[in-house]
Amino acid sequence: MFLRHTPTEVVERSALTINPAKTCQPIGAMYAALGIHNCLPHSHGSQGCCSYHRSTLTRHYKEPVMAATSSFTEGSSVFGGQANLLTAIENIFTIYEPDIIAIHSTCLSETIGDDLGQITNKAAEEGKVPAGKHLVYAHTPSYTGSHVTGFSNMCHGIVDHFAECTARRGRHVTIFPGWVEPSDMREIKRLAAEMGIATVLTPDTSDVLDAPMTGKHRMYPKGGTTIPELKRMGDSVYALALGEWASTAAATRLNAKCGVPFQVMDLPIGLRATDRFIDMLRRAGDVAVPASVTDDRGRLLDLMTDMYQYLHGKTVALWGDPDHLLPLAEFLLDLNMVPKYMVSGTPGKKFMQRLDEMGADIKAQNGPCADMFLMHQWIKNEPVDLLMGNTYGKYISRDEDIPLVRCGFPILDRVGHQYFPLVGYRGAMRLVEKMLDAILDRKDRDAPEESFELVM
Numbered sequence: 109m110f111l112r113h114t115p116t117e118v119v120e121r122s123a124l125t126i127n128p129a130k131t132c133q134p135i136g137a138m139y140a141a142l143g144i145h146n147c148l149p150h151s152h153g154s155q156g157c158c159s160y161h162r163s164t165l166t167r168h169y170k171e172p173v174m175a176a177t178s179s180f181t182e183g184s185s186v187f188g189g190q191a192n193l194l195t196a197i198e199n200i201f202t203i204y205e206p207d208i209i210a211i212h213s214t215c216l217s218e219t220i221g222d223d224l225g226q227i228t229n230k231a232a233e234e235g236k237v238p239a240g241k242h243l244v245y246a247h248t249p250s251y252t253g254s255h256v257t258g259f260s261n262m263c264h265g266i267v268d269h270f271a272e273c274t275a276r277r278g279r280h281v282t283i284f285p286g287w288v289e290p291s292d293m294r295e296i297k298r299l300a301a302e303m304g305i306a307t308v309l310t311p312d313t314s315d316v317l318d319a320p321m322t323g324k325h326r327m328y329p330k331g332g333t334t335i336p337e338l339k340r341m342g343d344s345v346y347a348l349a350l351g352e353w354a355s356t357a358a359a360t361r362l363n364a365k366c367g368v369p370f371q372v373m374d375l376p377i378g379l380r381a382t383d384r385f386i387d388m389l390r391r392a393g394d395v396a397v398p399a400s401v402t403d404d405r406g407r408l409l410d411l412m413t414d415m416y417q418y419l420h421g422k423t424v425a426l427w428g429d430p431d432h433l434l435p436l437a438e439f440l441l442d443l444n445m446v447p448k449y450m451v452s453g454t455p456g457k458k459f460m461q462r463l464d465e466m467g468a469d470i471k472a473q474n475g476p477c478a479d480m481f482l483m484h485q486w487i488k489n490e491p492v493d494l495l496m497g498n499t500y501g502k503y504i505s506r507d508e509d510i511p512l513v514r515c516g517f518p519i520l521d522r523v524g525h526q527y528f529p530l531v532g533y534r535g536a537m538r539l540v541e542k543m544l545d546a547i548l549d550r551k552d553r554d555a556p557e558e559s560f561e562l563v564m
């Protein structure tokens with residue numbers, strides 16, 4: 109009983125978070141930067157922060173994550189980190205030869221008040237940025253927001269620096285995929301290609317954090333959005349921002365800078381959210397939906413219909429990022445399941461508003477005090493049939509003997525999320541498969557001998 113001290117009585121809290129349902133801003137900024145080709149993320153703060161960000165991403169993706177740090181000492185903590193960052197920029201371009209350094213701040217550099225815009229301008233003026241090389245940056249104070257905010261801020265910084273508008277509007281669509289797995293980014297690109305739509309996906313971590321084993325270490329894997337692609341965003345015919353929390357800032361900046369019209373949408377998780385995504389792609393690209401995509405949808409419907417009796421009425425507790433939770437809740441409702449509890453450490457008023465609009469009776473909370481402790485208290489008072497969320501739920505799963513389906517970030521103790529998508533119709537089929545496996549395994553485990561079934 110790891111969490112045996114969790115009391116059942118829920119007490120109102122305003123200034124204490126216990127086991128947060130989020131992680132820190134720079135992790136998101138680092139993840140976004142890894143989705144840019146030949147880009148080295150740089151953490152402007154202490155070595156400890158950078159180690160934490162890298163190790164969390166490495167543990168989730170099971171891939172080496174390269175990043176540099178300003179390595180603050182006591183001196184830089186008092187006098188500011190400008191000198192460290194200027195030296196780092198020079199060293200990184202000389203030794204590691206990236207095309208881009210993507211700099212994010214940390215709690216410490218934010219508290220000091222380091223201005224990354226001013227420091228990067230100074231680096232350029234002093235000739236520390238070689239011709240054809242780039243510095244992008246994002247302020248990511250981790251005492252506000254979450255890893256999703258950091259991801260969003262870095263995407264905004266990337267658009268701000270690179271998007272260029274020429275007089276020639278192209279036919280391609282820019283897609284901001286939001287914080288999803290490399291496998292999901294690959295699936296989003298596959299769906300768009302299947303529909304005959306040229307896209308620029310920003311960022312794109314496929315072939316970076318799911319790169320094949322070749323026997324040779326590549327400092328910069330072959331994937332990631334390239335600089336020409338980043339520039340071409342400005343000439344897109346349309347932009348789709350998938351995930352309100354992760355992608356709105358980038359799409360809004362692209363619109364302000366280059367006039368590219370955009371639509372903010374849910375991540376295409378589940379049946380209806382994927383329907384909306386496909387329909388929007390169809391309209392943005394002025395194409396017809398091919399039979400192969402319609403067939404994928406039909407297969408998902410077939411699976412949902414075949415197995416609904418095992419899912420019907422099952423209660424679920426979920427935690428994670430709002431961009432994942434909202435379409436996931438909608439999908440559970442489509443499966444006649446009951447999303448009962450939901451917490452997200454990522455703040456934002458729209459979360460509760462969107463849940464209200466769904467019309468479901470979900471006990472939910474988001475923001476700093478919406479943590480795993482609160483989720484455990486709710487479950488202790490009234491249990492659920494299934495847990496869905498990141499690895500941090502495994503303690504509740506063990507203590508309360510409730511099956512856990514791992515999804516979201518981070519997943520530190522299983523693999524698969526890097527390679528098999530959860531977005532699109534195929535991703536929704538995998539979600540159903542994962543939920544069924546968990547529920548049917550439990551049913552088998554608990555069945556008395558006389559009702560232990562071979563066929564289900």
Ligand code: SF4
Pocket residue numbers: 132133134153156157160161213214215216250251
């Ligand atoms: S100090 Fe701030 S930026 Fe550094 S690891 Fe902790 S929360 Fe993240």
